[in-house]
Amino acid sequence: EAGVTQFPSHSVIEKGQTVTLRCDPISGHDNLYWYRRVMGKEIKFLLHFVKESKQDESGMPNNRFLAERTGGTYSTLKVQPAELEDSGVYFCASSGLGELFFGEGSRLTVL
Template structure:
């Protein structure tokens, strides 16, 4: 069974550009989470989908970040326009509806904004 897949693994963009990160959760997992770790800081929660609905987006830093999960399968996280402080590793994680504690993480997308 495939794990959580994230694409791209690395992205280097210039300030002001747009970047879209993609996450494919484990098949059948209704819960999908985005987390982020910026340099020297702890991993922080961004938002949580249950199927296609945003359950909690309290961790989204500002309106330059837009997450979608159309159809309740894969999710995208778009940053537009990107700023220097957006650099970091963006992790996606998924879990089944009744097994919220068993979280599976992807390998992350390393985003560098220059």
């Protein structure tokens, strides 16, 4: 069974540009979460989808971040325009009724 996959694994962009991160959850998992770890700090919750609906987006830092999950399958997280402080590792996780399974993360570097 394939795990949670994320891409790109690493993205380097300049301030002001746009980046879109993608997450493919484990097949059949209705719950999809985005987290990020910035500047070596703690991993922080961004948002939670149940199927295609946003269940909780309380962790989204500002309106430069847009997450979608059309059709309730894969999800994208767009940062537009990117700022220096957005640099970090963005993790996606999915779950059914049990534990969360994490992807390997997408490292974003904003120069």
